[in-house]
Amino acid sequence: MQNSSPTQQFVDVKEVRNGVVILKNGGIRRILLVTGINFALKSEEEQSMIAAAYQNFINSLDFSLQMVIHSRKLNIEKYLTNLAEAGEKKNNELLKEQISEYREFIKSFVENNEIMSKTFFVVVPYDPLVIPERPAKLFENIPFFGSKKNKKEQEKSFEEQIIQLDQRTDQVISGLAGIGLRSVSLNDEELVELFYNLYNPASVEKKELKIAKE
Secondary structure, X not given: OOOOOOHHHHOOEEEEEOOEEEEOOOOEEEEEEEOOOOHHXXXXXXXXXXXXXXXXXXXXXXXXXXXXXXEEEOOOHHHHHHHHHHHHHOOOHHHHHXXXXXXXXXXXXXXXXXXXXXXXXXXXXXXXXXXOOOOOOOOOOOOOOOHHHHHHHHHHHHHHHHHHHHHHHHHHHHHHHHHOOOEXXXXXXXXXXXXXXXXXXXXXXXXXXXXXXX
């Protein structure tokens, strides 16, 4: 019987380094966590201004963007635990009972209703021009005959790609700010958590991603 292929081979991500997602095909990405606005509650004039600002922002870009809405069932386990601990500390039996009843009500309500939380992301891409690999020359892969030089060249090329990606990221952050949306680039820990949650939707998430405070 043939063994099933490991799940990792179906994941396009090669590694995460310094807040950059490196893909197996050589492309690199930064992922921005973006605040939301309630468009429906805005006045018609405000809606028109937001729509115009968004149009101008999109038209100003000379590269593509990926916008992702991550929906997940609201996790209230920590909140329920805090309520239970608060109830235990109360000396007043009536307050204890009220907190306990409230806790059971919240738990039951969330279990019986699909309450979803939504998180908004913008993926900023940079895909370098891929040059077909040439056959290795004699001595090229032998130490002191080119391997160190190749590694340095690769690092320099990667750093140049990061500069291009960062320029795009700054442009996107500025454009989103013009619409009234605040955004922040995810760090390594947040990126790993995000991908873990995406590929393991049934598992309990470790913590909620939050916009970094200024």
